Amino acid sequence: MEKDPAAIPWSETGAEYIVESTGVFTTTEKAQAHLKGGAKKVVISAPSADAPMFVMGVNNTSYKSDIPVVSNASCTTNCLAPLAKVMHDKYNMIEGLMTTIHSYTATQKTVDGPSGKDWRGGRAAAANIIPSSTGAAKAVGKVIPTLNGKLTGMAMRVPTQNVSVVDLTCRIEKGASYEDIKKAMKEASQGELKGILDYTEDDIVSADLCGHPASSIFDAKAGISLNDNFVKLVSWYDNEWGYSRRVLDLLSYMAKVDGAH
Known part of the structure; x- marks a missing residue:
């Protein structure tokens, strides 16, 4: 080799x-x-x-x-960016915070052990929920320059083998109901982002999406809004196969x- x-x-x-x-x-x-x-x-x-x-x-x-x-x-940027693109193109995203609930990966430990600068990252992957850093949200600013500096995020590594989910909470300038946002996501999934962004109203859990080919699967039932300018969106991704x-x-x-x- x-x-x-x-x-x-x-x-x-x-x-x-x-x-x-x-x-x-x-x-x-x-x-x-x-x-x-x-x-x-x-x-x-x-x-x-x-x-x-x-x-x-x-x-x-x-x-x-x-x-x-x-x-x-990254797989997370590939999930988040289509979501952010729709929100920014339609409603002008002012700012946002992302959390990815991410399956463990090969870089993590099977049992507790030393892990250099990332002490929490040294804990057993299959037995813990582990807060971690990710540059995925900031990276969106590189692929969508008008969002540069408007997004950041973190990760929670969880004890599942595959499939992860993005939680994007954002403020938008142009007010929209959650129903309006669902409609926009559905239209994008059938149009310019077909095959990249998918849309579902099924009562899914992570195992249902293992092997899904899309970058981002918008979960219409999981999101919530506080008002027409502040919303939380949920989108799944197979971080191995989809990527x-x-x-x-x-x-x-x-x-x-x-x-x-």
């Missing part, structure tokens, strides 16, 4: 588009090492500190063929754009 991406002879295999999913090479400088072996483009399947981030259905059309390394952002589908969609979109030049 080759650990140095620069030493992988991609040109010999015919591979042109590489998915960098080790979680190690997440900056442009590190990920572009794949290009030395003959790769043409690299998609980082994680957030990146400096690589351009693209979220399908939100800002993928800003991709240009001269960009060699891109990030598909993987978007990686492939981004690859396909990039190849289409690149092929046109």
